[in-house]
Amino acid sequence: MFRYILKRLLQLIPALFGLSILLFFWLRLLPGGPENTLLPDDASAQQREALRESLGLNEPIIVQYGLFLKRLGEFDFGNSLQTGRPVMEEFTTRFPATAELAIAAMLIAVCVGIPLGYFAARKRGSFLDSSAVAGSLLGICIPVFFLAAMLKVVFAEKLGWLPSAFRLGAGARFTEITGFRVLDSVLTGEFDVTVSALGHLILPGLALSSIPLAVITRMTRASVLEVLGQDYVRTAESKGLQPTVVRTRHVLRNAMLPVITAIGLLTGSLLAGAVLTESVFAFGGIGSFIYESTQQRDYPAILGFLMLIAIIYVVVNLLVDLSYTLFDPRVRVR
Amino acid sequence: MLQSRVTRLGRTALIGIVGALAVSLAGCESERDTGDGDRNETEPFVFGVPTDARTLDPIFTTDGETFRVTRQIYDTLLDHEPGGKEIVGGLAEDWESSDDGLEWTFQLREGVTFHDGEELDGEAVCANFDRWHNFEGAYQDTNFTYYWQNMFGGFAENEEGVDTEEKFRSCTADGLTVTIEVAEPSASYPGAFSMATFAILSPGSLEQIEDDEITSADSAFPDYTQGEGVLAGTGPYQISGWDHGSQEITLERFDDYWGDNAKVKTLIFKTISEETARRQALEAGDIHGYDLAAPGDVEPLKENGFQVPTRDVFNILYLAFQQETTPEFADLEVRQAMAHAVDRQRIVDTILPEGGEVASQFMPPTVDGWSEDVTTYDYDPELAEEMISDAGVDGLTVDFCYVTDTSRPYMPAVRDIFEIISSDLEEVGLSIDPKPMEWDQYIPATNSGQCSLYLLGWTGDFNEGYNFLGTWFDRPSDEWGFENDEIFDLMSEIDRTPDPEERAGKLAEANEVIMDFLPGLPISSSPPAIAFAPDVEPMDVSPLTQEVFADVSFAEE
Numbered sequence: 001m002f003r004y005i006l007k008r009l010l011q012l013i014p015a016l017f018g019l020s021i022l023l024f025f026w027l028r029l030l031p032g033g034p035e036n037t038l039l040p041d042d043a044s045a046q047q048r049e050a051l052r053e054s055l056g057l058n059e060p061i062i063v064q065y066g067l068f069l070k071r072l073g074e075f076d077f078g079n080s081l082q083t084g085r086p087v088m089e090e091f092t093t094r095f096p097a098t099a100e101l102a103i104a105a106m107l108i109a110v111c112v113g114i115p116l117g118y119f120a121a122r123k124r125g126s127f128l129d130s131s132a133v134a135g136s137l138l139g140i141c142i143p144v145f146f147l148a149a150m151l152k153v154v155f156a157e158k159l160g161w162l163p164s165a166f167r168l169g170a171g172a173r174f175t176e177i178t179g180f181r182v183l184d185s186v187l188t189g190e191f192d193v194t195v196s197a198l199g200h201l202i203l204p205g206l207a208l209s210s211i212p213l214a215v216i217t218r219m220t221r222a223s224v225l226e227v228l229g230q231d232y233v234r235t236a237e238s239k240g241l242q243p244t245v246v247r248t249r250h251v252l253r254n255a256m257l258p259v260i261t262a263i264g265l266l267t268g269s270l271l272a273g274a275v276l277t278e279s280v281f282a283f284g285g286i287g288s289f290i291y292e293s294t295q296q297r298d299y300p301a302i303l304g305f306l307m308l309i310a311i312i313y314v315v316v317n318l319l320v321d322l323s324y325t326l327f328d329p330r331v332r333v334r
Numbered sequence: 335m336l337q338s339r340v341t342r343l344g345r346t347a348l349i350g351i352v353g354a355l356a357v358s359l360a361g362c363e364s365e366r367d368t369g370d371g372d373r374n375e376t377e378p379f380v381f382g383v384p385t386d387a388r389t390l391d392p393i394f395t396t397d398g399e400t401f402r403v404t405r406q407i408y409d410t411l412l413d414h415e416p417g418g419k420e421i422v423g424g425l426a427e428d429w430e431s432s433d434d435g436l437e438w439t440f441q442l443r444e445g446v447t448f449h450d451g452e453e454l455d456g457e458a459v460c461a462n463f464d465r466w467h468n469f470e471g472a473y474q475d476t477n478f479t480y481y482w483q484n485m486f487g488g489f490a491e492n493e494e495g496v497d498t499e500e501k502f503r504s505c506t507a508d509g510l511t512v513t514i515e516v517a518e519p520s521a522s523y524p525g526a527f528s529m530a531t532f533a534i535l536s537p538g539s540l541e542q543i544e545d546d547e548i549t550s551a552d553s554a555f556p557d558y559t560q561g562e563g564v565l566a567g568t569g570p571y572q573i574s575g576w577d578h579g580s581q582e583i584t585l586e587r588f589d590d591y592w593g594d595n596a597k598v599k600t601l602i603f604k605t606i607s608e609e610t611a612r613r614q615a616l617e618a619g620d621i622h623g624y625d626l627a628a629p630g631d632v633e634p635l636k637e638n639g640f641q642v643p644t645r646d647v648f649n650i651l652y653l654a655f656q657q658e659t660t661p662e663f664a665d666l667e668v669r670q671a672m673a674h675a676v677d678r679q680r681i682v683d684t685i686l687p688e689g690g691e692v693a694s695q696f697m698p699p700t701v702d703g704w705s706e707d708v709t710t711y712d713y714d715p716e717l718a719e720e721m722i723s724d725a726g727v728d729g730l731t732v733d734f735c736y737v738t739d740t741s742r743p744y745m746p747a748v749r750d751i752f753e754i755i756s757s758d759l760e761e762v763g764l765s766i767d768p769k770p771m772e773w774d775q776y777i778p779a780t781n782s783g784q785c786s787l788y789l790l791g792w793t794g795d796f797n798e799g800y801n802f803l804g805t806w807f808d809r810p811s812d813e814w815g816f817e818n819d820e821i822f823d824l825m826s827e828i829d830r831t832p833d834p835e836e837r838a839g840k841l842a843e844a845n846e847v848i849m850d851f852l853p854g855l856p857i858s859s860s861p862p863a864i865a866f867a868p869d870v871e872p873m874d875v876s877p878l879t880q881e882v883f884a885d886v887s888f889a890e891e
Contacts, residue, residue, distance in 0.1 A: 032774025038477055040396045041742070042792060042805045045781040045812065047476050050495070054475045054551035084388055084555035085578070093579040149610070156618045164618035165611060170582060170604045171378035179579065282606040282615065284581050292385070292607060295739060297774050300552070 008318050012311065019310055020072065020303070024065050027299055033057055034081045037296040055081075068303070077304030082296045087304035090289065095308075096179030097167055098285030100197075101277065102270045104205035106263070109212035114259065117220025118252065124225065132217055139214030144273045148207035148280040155203060163200050165282040172196060204281040208273050212266045219262050223255035230254075256327050264320030267313055373888040378584070378600035379870075381883070382612045382624030386581040386605045389559040390573060391543075392531045393466055394478045398879065401530035402625075403583055403603050406883050407449075408533030408567030411440050411459065411512075412524055416882045417874025419648060419700055419797040421528055425454060425568065426512070429527075435519030435832025438527070442510040446592040448536035449566035456507025458537045463505040463514065465540055466532075475551040485526040487517070519832040521804065525796030530880075536566040570596040570884035581605035597887035613865070616640065622870050623886070625879070627863040629687040629746050639868040644689040647698045647859035648877035649744035650802060651791040653755060654854040658815025660786040662727045669852045671721035673711035675762040676755050682858050685750050690860035695845040696803055698859040700877055702834065703799030703841025708849035718762040731765040735785035740773045743862035743879070744791035751789060751857070759787075783812035789857075794878065799841035800828050807848060814853050821847055 035051040052058050056067070071078060077087035120132035156164035167181055168174065174193045177184045182201070185193035227233060228251060236246045274287035282288075286305055293301040387400040392408065395401075413424035423429070426440035446454035466482050467490050473479060474489055474496045487501030503515040516523065526532065542564050546556035558564040562573040570593065571585035583603045587596040604621060606612045612624040613631050617638070627635065632642050655672065657663045678692045691699075695708045722728055736752040737745075745751065756766045766787075771779060780788045794801050808825040810817050824844045831837040862879060866872045866886075873885035 030774075032772065032776075032778060036774045036777040039480060041777075041790070043476070043480070045778075047480070048778070048781070051476050051551065053495070054472075054477065056552070079552055079554040081552060082388075083386070083578075084394075085560065086554050090578075097579060152614055152618075157614055160618065164620050165606060165615045166604070166620065167580060170380040170602050170621065171584065171600060279608045280611055282604075282608065282611050284579055284605070288607060295773075 005318065005322075008314075008321075012314050015314065016307060016310060020069070020307060021065075023303055023306055024068060025061070027297075027302060028061055028064075030297065032297055034297045034299065038081060072307075077307070078300035080293070080301040081298045082293060082301065087301050090301065091286065091305060091308050093179070094284065094286045094289055096181075097283055098271070098274050098278065098287055100167075100180050100182065101201065101204055101208060101274060101283060101285060102267070104201045105208035105270060105273075106212060106266070108205055108209040109216050109266075110263070112209075113213045113216030114220050114256075117217040117259075118224050118255075120217070121221045121224035121228065129221075132221065136214035136217045139210040139217075142210060143276075144207055144210060145276040145280065147210055148204065148277050151203045151207055152280065162203050164203075167200050167283060168193065168196050204277045204283055207280070208270060208277045211269055211273060212263075215262055215266060216259060219259045220255065223258050224251060227251050227255045253327055257324065260320055260323060260327065264317040267316045271309055271313070374598045376599075377888065378602045379598040379623075379883070379886060379888070380602045380604050380621040382606045382615055382621040383603050384605070384607055384609075384612070384626055386578070387576075387583060387603070389555045390561070390565050390576070391535070391555075391559040392533050393482065394548075394555060394559065395531070396480050402879070402881075403585075404533055404567075405530050405569070405880060406571040406585055406601065407565075407569045407573060408530075408535065409446075409569055410528055410530065410532055410534065412528040414528060414796070414876065414878055414880055416885060417876055419646070419877050421524060421797060424528065425459070425534055426527075429524060431523065431832060433832070435523065436516055438514045438516070438523060440512045440514070440527075442512060443592060444510065446568050447590045448538070448568050449572040449588055450536050450538045452536045452538055452566070454534070454568060456510055456512040459512045459534055460505035460507045461537050461540050462532075462534050463502065467502050467505075472548045472550050472553060477551050478548060481529060481531040485522050485529070485532075519830050521798055521800035521829045521831070521837055523832075525798045525801065528796050533567060536568075539565050568592065570594075570882075571601055574600070591884075594884065596884035598883075601883050616865060616867060619867070621867075622888075623864065623866040623872070625862065625864045626743065627687075627865045629685065629863065631865075632687050632863050635865055641866040641868065641870065641872060642688075642863055643866075643872055643875045644687075645861035645864065645875045645879070646700050646877035647689060647691060647861050648700055649791055649793040649859055650693055650696055650698060651744045651751075651789065651857045651860070652693070652696060652854045653857055654780070654785075654788050654790060654814060655852070656783050656786050656788075656813075656815045657853075658812070659783050660730075660732055662725070662730055663786065664816070665725050665727075666852065667721050667725045668727055669855075670711065671718045671725065671762065672759060672764075673852060673855045674714045674721070675718035675764075676758045676855060676857070677713045677715075678855075678857050679713065681751055681754055682860075685747050685754070686858055686860040687746070687863045688861075690858055693856035693859050695849050696806065696854075696856050697799050697841075697845065698794075701794060701797055701799050701802060702838040703803075703845065705842035705845040707842075708846050710849075711852075711855070715758070715762055722763040728763040729765055730763075731767055732759075732786040733769050733784075734759075734766045735769040735771055735776060735779055735788040737773050737776045737789075738770045742791060743793055744858075744860060745789060746860070746862075748789065755787075755789075755857075781813055783815050796878070799838065799845075800825075803841065803844055803848070804829060807844075807853070816851075816853055818851055818853075821851065 033052060035048040039048060039051060079086050080090050116132050120129040123129055152164050155162045174185060174190055175188045177187055181197035182194055185197060233250050236250045274285060275291050278285045278287040279291060290305050383399050385399045387403045388395050388397050389400060392400060392404040409425045411424055411426045412421050415422045425442055427443050428441040431438050442454060469479060469489055474493045483498045488496060488498035501517050503517055506513045543558050546558060561576045570588055570591045572588045574584040574586040576583045585601045587599045606615055609628050615621045616624055636642055655663045655669050662668055682690045682692055694710055697704055734756055737748050741748055760766055779785055780790060792802060792805055804825055807821050809822060828837055828840045831840060864875055869889050871887045871889045873881050875881060
């Protein structure tokens with residue numbers, strides 16, 4: 001098990017190396033540079049050129065890449081040009097917001113998607129089934145940005161039921177431990193903050209969950225339908241096993257394997273969706289920061305954030321792979 | 335059996351959803367609960383801004399959003415009248431310059447206290463100027479000290495590669511009198527002394543940060559610039575906290591402020607980068623005001639009871655005619671034809687926010703030196719078509735660059751403006767080749783003369799015409815691609831005229847010469863829109879976007 005995990009983590013190194021080449025050179029291919037957003041509109045061409053020079057952007061690109069790798073070896077991503085703070089610090093400050101939002105979205109998707117998919121399959125052809133299929137189609141089709149804006153207009157602006165933005169009301173006082181507002185407030189017993197943080201998570205969480213919810217519902221439905229037709233389910237039923245046991249231990253457990261794989265892969269779409277959702281809800285996570293960094297050609301920030309996201313993506317998928325063993329005793333990690 | 339389970343599950347889910355909603359509603363209520371006391375004392379005033387500040391030491395930046403925050407914390411020697419553009423006393427009650435414009439003497443106010451309890455005196459002011467003048471190493475990069483170099487020149491000892499001429503000579507203190515000596519007169523004075531970047535920090539703060547370093551052009555700001563605890567100014571608010579994750583800066587009222595105390599106890603600047611999200615946050619009651627409202631949002635906001643006070647204009651949008659890239663533009667008749675071709679009034683009426691106006695010259699009428707006697711170019715497409723035909727450039731194809739990913743206070747809805755101008759120019763016989771670009775690509779392209787036509791503009795730093803005209807016409811440049819010694823000499827003369835009235839006269843003359851030569855077409859001046867909730871008593875809004883937040887308050891119920 002340990003060797004397997006180590007092997008998977010070591011596989012990260014060439015993957016990250018490849019990614020760094022791709023990202024580094026791709027970013028430099030974009031026209032313009034940070035000197036155009038760092039200096040005011042009236043800065044002369046000479047002043048902009050001088051800044052490029054001081055930032056080391058006039059060095060040969062291979063030299064710049066070498067310097068970047070050297071820093072990377074020390075796990076130093078440099079400093080964000082737009083905020084003037086270390087990239088790593090920016091990431092650790094913002095990551096809890098995105099993680100909390102992604103977890104909320106995934107919880108909504110899993111808690112609603114799996115039961116919905118399961119019952120849709122059990123009642124194939126029913127109204128519930130047709131609604132689930134149509135609903136999941138809609139979930140995939142509606143752009144996250146549009147859904148987020150609509151949810152906000154209805155529930156925050158028109159009805160005033162939920163907050164329209166932020167992770168907590170502006171000026172809210174709370175004790176920070178991990179940066180995860182819900183967790184921190186539970187740990188410190190500030191339950192009014194917990195309530196507020198949960199309230200702020202509902203709309204962005206719902207918006208961000210639309211695609212994972214649709215995918216999980218459809219996959220669960222398809223997978224359950226397939227398992228229901230298997231001989232071992234019929235055998236279990238004919239043996240006179242309790243229906244609950246058949247459903248949970250024989251049907252659901254076996255149907256979960258492809259769904260779990262999908263959940264791992266959906267992490268990527270969650271992070272992509274977070275860019276839009278966070279902007280709409282001024283959520284202040286890594287998504288909106290990447291967007292702003294790209295606008296400003298903040299090379300160190302874009303590179304650093306994308307590399308760190310890649311690491312997280314791989315780790316999440318590793319955890320998902322490891323969780324197979326919980327569902328399928330035939331899968332053994334070697 | 336299954337049916338009953340589904341029903342049970344549905345019931346459980348329903349209870350869960352209702353419960354979650356109830357919980358969140360309770361959360362919403364608790365956040366909007368204003369309590370029984372005076373709202374100004376119990377509730378923070380939350381202002382939505384498009385980007386977070388960069389540093390709490392304003393000398394290191396040129397960023398307007400940083401200055402919006404630091405203006406509430408620190409004072410400068412001079413200031414602008416609240417809601418106006420006239421320069422008035424800040425920390426200095428009185429000021430005068432020598433006849434040659436080389437010596438500026440400031441008489442400081444008595445009884446001004448810094449947030450850390452120190453008293454303001456001349457030594458404190460000079461300690462700040464000396465600090466800036468003696469910056470070394472990476473501090474000398476334009477990334478950190480752009481405004482110092484533009485306004486006061488180089489440093490006591492310029493590093494290799496820094497060739498900015500030294501303009502600042504010395505700062506001498508005598509009690510509450512401060513004398514600043516400069517190497518040459520400049521139209522930038524006294525305006526420069528009102529710039530937020532030259533904020534006066536307490537001597538105690540300066541001592542604490544003495545050893546902090548910036549090591550390279552891309553290095554991080556020192557820690558003290560990123561939160562409370564070290565920096566102290568004399569402004570109506572002091573720093574209470576900066577939550578970088580939530581992009582939220584909290585200021586608390588400074589009760590020993592030398593002027594009228596701030597009306598609201600707690601002031602929060604909260605970043606909401608998306609334009610629509612800012613409006614929605616205001617409508618939902620999550621914030622109490624925001625700046626840079628989209629022109630299209632102004633009327634709907636007003637209809638719903640929100641306040642959108644109109645600022646006086648203090649900017650210029652222009653269409654540049656690059657004469658080197660397109661030699662046909664060197665013909666004055668062609669430039670005049672293009673000026674007659676563009677329906678600027680239509681742009682003002684249909685795109686710009688209320689308060690916008692057609693520009694007759696390269697500065698807004700609010701700036702001293704604006705002339706009533708410039709040559710004007712009325713919209714006359716028939717005349718334009720005739721002139722284009724006479725000049726023999728009928729059918730000429732020209733590149734027209736416009737920016738796609740950003741707007742500026744002087745240039746909202748860029749694409750709409752571009753489309754009106756393009757269709758007007760095509761109407762009179764030119765053929766337009768559109769060149770959409772991102773800002774990042776746009777600036778180098780316009781700077782290096784790659785665009786025949788492009789849209790740009792400027793918002794003034796202070797009330798000084800040279801701050802507008804000198805930005806573009808003080809030298810030959812690739813941005814415009816023309817040689818005109820009359821204009822360049824006039825600019826140089828204006829920069830060296832210390833007397834403001836005399837300078838205004840020369841600026842008016844320069845405006846007339848420039849509008850006869852017509853290097854580009856001034857399009858409009860437009861005020862960026864600022865919005866407030868219905869239950870707020872806004873401060874006087876400033877043409878320079880330098881609102882004094884100490885004057886904002888919640889309306890009494």
